[in-house]
Amino acid sequence: MSLPTTDEILDDLAFFDSWEERYKYIIDLGKALPAFPAELQTPDRLVKGCQSNVWLEIAGDNERIEFLVDSDAVIVKGLLVLVLAAYNNKSAQQILAFDIDAYFKQLDLERHISPTRGNGLKSIVARINSIAKAALA
Amino acid sequence: MSFNPAEIKKQFPILQRQIDGNPLVYLDNAATTQKPQAVLDALSHYYTHCNSNVHRGAHTLADEATRLYEAAREKVARFINAYDKKEVIWTAGTTEAINIVANGAKQLLKSGDEVIVTEMEHHANLVTWQQVCKISGASLKVAPITDDGELDVAAFQKLLNGNTRLVAMPHISNALGTINPLHELIPMAKSVNALVLVDGAQGIAHGDVDVQALGCDFYAFSGHKIFAPTGIGVLWGKAEILSDWPVWQTGGEMISVVTYDSATWGELPNRLEAGTPNIAGAVGLGAAIDWFSGLDLEAVKAHEQLLMQKAVELSTGVDGLIIKGNAPHKIGVFSFIIEGTHPADIGFLLDKQGIAIRTGDHCAQPLMKRLGVPGTARASFSIYNTVEDVEALFKALQKVKMMLM
Numbered sequence: 417m418s419l420p421t422t423d424e425i426l427d428d429l430a431f432f433d434s435w436e437e438r439y440k441y442i443i444d445l446g447k448a449l450p451a452f453p454a455e456l457q458t459p460d461r462l463v464k465g466c467q468s469n470v471w472l473e474i475a476g477d478n479e480r481i482e483f484l485v486d487s488d489a490v491i492v493k494g495l496l497v498l499v500l501a502a503y504n505n506k507s508a509q510q511i512l513a514f515d516i517d518a519y520f521k522q523l524d525l526e527r528h529i530s531p532t533r534g535n536g537l538k539s540i541v542a543r544i545n546s547i548a549k550a551a552l553a
Numbered sequence: 554m555s556f557n558p559a560e561i562k563k564q565f566p567i568l569q570r571q572i573d574g575n576p577l578v579y580l581d582n583a584a585t586t587q588k589p590q591a592v593l594d595a596l597s598h599y600y601t602h603c604n605s606n607v608h609r610g611a612h613t614l615a616d617e618a619t620r621l622y623e624a625a626r627e628k629v630a631r632f633i634n635a636y637d638k639k640e641v642i643w644t645a646g647t648t649e650a651i652n653i654v655a656n657g658a659k660q661l662l663k664s665g666d667e668v669i670v671t672e673m674e675h676h677a678n679l680v681t682w683q684q685v686c687k688i689s690g691a692s693l694k695v696a697p698i699t700d701d702g703e704l705d706v707a708a709f710q711k712l713l714n715g716n717t718r719l720v721a722m723p724h725i726s727n728a729l730g731t732i733n734p735l736h737e738l739i740p741m742a743k744s745v746n747a748l749v750l751v752d753g754a755q756g757i758a759h760g761d762v763d764v765q766a767l768g769c770d771f772y773a774f775s776g777h778k779i780f781a782p783t784g785i786g787v788l789w790g791k792a793e794i795l796s797d798w799p800v801w802q803t804g805g806e807m808i809s810v811v812t813y814d815s816a817t818w819g820e821l822p823n824r825l826e827a828g829t830p831n832i833a834g835a836v837g838l839g840a841a842i843d844w845f846s847g848l849d850l851e852a853v854k855a856h857e858q859l860l861m862q863k864a865v866e867l868s869t870g871v872d873g874l875i876i877k878g879n880a881p882h883k884i885g886v887f888s889f890i891i892e893g894t895h896p897a898d899i900g901f902l903l904d905k906q907g908i909a910i911r912t913g914d915h916c917a918q919p920l921m922k923r924l925g926v927p928g929t930a931r932a933s934f935s936i937y938n939t940v941e942d943v944e945a946l947f948k949a950l951q952k953v954k955m956m957l958m
Binding site: 435436439440443468469488489490491492 | 573894895897898901902905927952956957
């Protein structure tokens, strides 16, 4: 599947009235995320949160970095799709220039990036940024 | 005495809160309990009227604070039936209490000695002993559990031998709720002259703790699991052991005579209590014990069992729900998975409906591995929970299933 863009996601989410619809949408995004090959679920690819595991693999080059992600929790997978919409297939410079905090604010995802939600969202953003920084170094 | 959970609930201001427009249903009591107005008042009264440092200061406030603080120690001593109040050592919580014992053990144990823990340990009572063994050269033995989450008593007994120096085990498992048969296990450990430490974090509010009847050497617990503030806990230990136990932190309050070359230690309990203590916390714990002791504790236990029965009964209506921990003797800890879902997803979607539970490995990673799950969802009940709370949990779980499946 091709991932939705950040604009598509923001449009879709704005359409829903209830939290149930919003999260059903996120869950469906998570379910539609292509399966991550089991052999890639290795400790070095793990971005560990306290409550669920997140795996990250990179491909492509500095001009177009491709991210493969997976999680054992489906809501986290859906949230990862929201993150990937911002970062996938972008150049290292585009990645570093993206204002993720503003995007999260628009998504109204405060709860997900709060310190108690050990779901790795913040860690994955940090990991993606450090990959982009390393690519430019 | 009568016992009415709905009336009790009214004494907990936080339970009147709403979460995302839903009334809060707080089912994370194994993590921490909420505080009744009586405890909030005691804290407020202490800081408003009596705040002072204890055991020094030539003034009225110091006298009053010391009196309140030492009265709290006496309340704890009576509550757990200590031989003497000097056996009650204030700590930051269960973890620090266990570490005081571990700190001494690592100096006293040597290669060839054995320490026994169980497969149901919280990391606080596992990692500590693992590290003690690493440093001292002693070996760590792990007593297995059954698939139902009960300690395998025969296997435990087999691990005991003349080299067993210390047995550390939970009174009640935090992840599964299993109540360990301490009255059976402690005499076994004592028959080989091992020291026995009981991790009472979950036991203190559920277990009729009587340290003399138990016959253990150390009992550790946290105030916040029994309606008191966080940051206060207790290490109880037999006076004859604690009076020679290697000191924990050094500094003020715990000394007798100090020169530039040396220092001698004070008497119990001071020798294990360096620095200014958590005075307000101790006062709060005293108030919590007063409040809790005023309840009909048999009725409290019966109520918790009723909630548990209700949960088990309603769980049969949820396809794919598997309860983790089916010991015949357990407290109101309802740990479960739902096939095809992840506990984190369950916890998140319950929270959106105002239901607070805990998900994850419950600080017991080896136990989760033993159970073959990455973690569980855990609803844990307390005295202010009602049958309606349990019903709300299962109503919300149906929605969770609908959304995830």
